[in-house]
Amino acid sequence: MTNEIDVKLKDALAQDLQKGVPILLKDGFHEADSLKEGSILKLQNPAGKFVGKGYVGMQNKGIGWLLSKNENEKIDTSFFQKKIATAIKNREDYYNSNDTTAFRIFNGEGDGIGGLTIDYFDGFYLISWYSEGIYSFKEMILEALEASVSYKGIYEKKRFDTKGQYVEDDDFVRGECGEFPLIVKENGLNFAIYLNDGAMVGVFLDQRDVRKKIRDAYSKGKTVLNTFSYTGAFSVFAVAGGAKKTTSVDLAKRSLSKTTEQFEVNGIDVEKQDIIVMDVFDYFKYAKRKELAFDVVILDPPSFARSKKYTFSSAKDYTNLLKDAIAITEKNGVIVASTNNATFGMKKFQTFVEKAFKESNRKYTIEEEFSLPSDFRTSSLFKEGNYLKVLFIRIK
Structure with missing residues (x-):
């Protein structure tokens, strides 16, 4: 498990986090440059009172995201599995659709983990990582996804480098390799999808x-x-x-x-x-x-x-x-x-x-x-x- 670092915030950011604002903005920290990607932060208000746990993941939107407002919650495989399972339950109607076989099952901060999206393409899953920080949790998140769904194959896109650009790499992660184009349906029509061909998949x-x-x-x-x-x-x-x-x-x-x-x-x-x-x-x-x-x-x-x-x-x-x-x-x-x-x-x-x-x-x-x-x-x-x-x- 990643060690947790105690960090005192400026009052404005602490108040935002208490309301549930999910993003960690750099100007809310007294010292942010020394924070390392993937670090788990125990966030405190100026009086030292716990306000939340977050992780460091540098994106153009901020330097990280709030993960939990529960001081006793561990950021581990079980944490990610609960988030993913809840997200999947919220998409049951999509999974049950006969005429749409491509949709998003996890949408970043909307599902409780900023910097991470997961899309479904007719039995295949595509994970997009938006910072080195969230990518450092890759094995936990993969384990959590595998425990939550059955799948044909899993692919990934690394949408980050030091300039925030897409990282060219082998996109296949595990399971079976897809045969491309993969034909998925959207409202009864077909789309040819390529999960193995750079940043864009086709739709x-x-x-x-x-x-x-x-x-x-x-x-x-x-x-x-x-x-x-x-x-x-x-x-x-x-x-x-x-x-x-x-x-x-x-x-x-x-x-x-x-x-x-x-x-x-x-x-x-x-x-x-x-x-x-x-x-x-x-x-x-x-x-x-x-x-x-x-x-x-x-x-x-x-x-x-x-x-x-x-x-x-x-x-x-x-x-x-x-x-x-x-x-x-x-x-x-x-x-x-x-x-x-x-x-x-x-x-x-x-x-x-x-x-x-x-x-x-x-x-x-x-x-x-x-x-x-x-x-x-x-x-x-x-x-x-x-x-x-x-x-x-x-x-x-």
């Missing part, structure tokens, strides 16, 4: 509800532009919803083969869809020049992106991105505006929309709002954890 599970809504309510008979399209997941759902045609645009060269594959595993005729490898910002210029217009435009950019010509920051540039989209959306059309930037909330995001439409001299209504689906559990005391913001915007 972002947090957009499940949004994809379903696009299929069920916004696609029939429509032309759909899917920008920053990655593997074309939104396009697959749009076609399944009866879209007249989809156009998927992404700068990454492999988006062509990846999107083609997702269409093919769903029996969709690729020749009837457009898949374009191009910088999205160049495509907007091209579309305006050619006087193209779409019924539905999907915007799901990364929080930050850099290409040869452009640098994009969603916190600074989303308004201009929306203006580009407005210019090529049909009258009475819909823009699906999405961001995963955790540094601002839904209200701020809506100000970007308001400004873009005002500067474009257009009117709009917001028809739908989405945040994370129910398997992505969050803590109400850590708003940054509920990072996803999606608006369905109708142009008047």
Whole structure:
């Protein structure tokens, strides 16, 4: 068992932890630089009273996470097993689903352990470690997971190094090696998944509800532009919803083969869809020049992106991105505006929309709002954890 270190905190952080705020922020410590990754901390207020146990795990959000408010609770395999078992019980409906076989079973601080996520892909489990600190508990967590589930195989992603980047490594951990692509279902449609091919597996599970809504309510008979399209997941759902045609645009060269594959595993005729490898910002210029217009435009950019010509920051540039989209959306059309930037909330995001439409001299209504689906559990005391913001915007 890891030795516990007594640490006195500044009063503000101590009070936050007593309320249940899960993150350990550096400025709440008198001396944080000497703390080692993976250390278990017995956290005390300035008067020396116990407020919680946490661990050191350096992420861009903070230097660690609260684990327990019970002074007598040991941070061992049994502790992790209880957390994982509770998380699994909360996902029983997902496990019992016949038409969805890929979902999140453990979502960091929302399930009581910040810096750790576990996803399920039709019998395979994928653990993502977000700091060296949480990775130091690997054997305990693996043992806890194995005691809680039956599985075909376990894979991992190390989403950290000294710069907070993904660590390239062999992703297979134990069990049987999967045969890839692994075909999983989401609301009855198929996705080709690769658990052994770098940081990205082929689909972002947090957009499940949004994809379903696009299929069920916004696609029939429509032309759909899917920008920053990655593997074309939104396009697959749009076609399944009866879209007249989809156009998927992404700068990454492999988006062509990846999107083609997702269409093919769903029996969709690729020749009837457009898949374009191009910088999205160049495509907007091209579309305006050619006087193209779409019924539905999907915007799901990364929080930050850099290409040869452009640098994009969603916190600074989303308004201009929306203006580009407005210019090529049909009258009475819909823009699906999405961001995963955790540094601002839904209200701020809506100000970007308001400004873009005002500067474009257009009117709009917001028809739908989405945040994370129910398997992505969050803590109400850590708003940054509920990072996803999606608006369905109708142009008047």
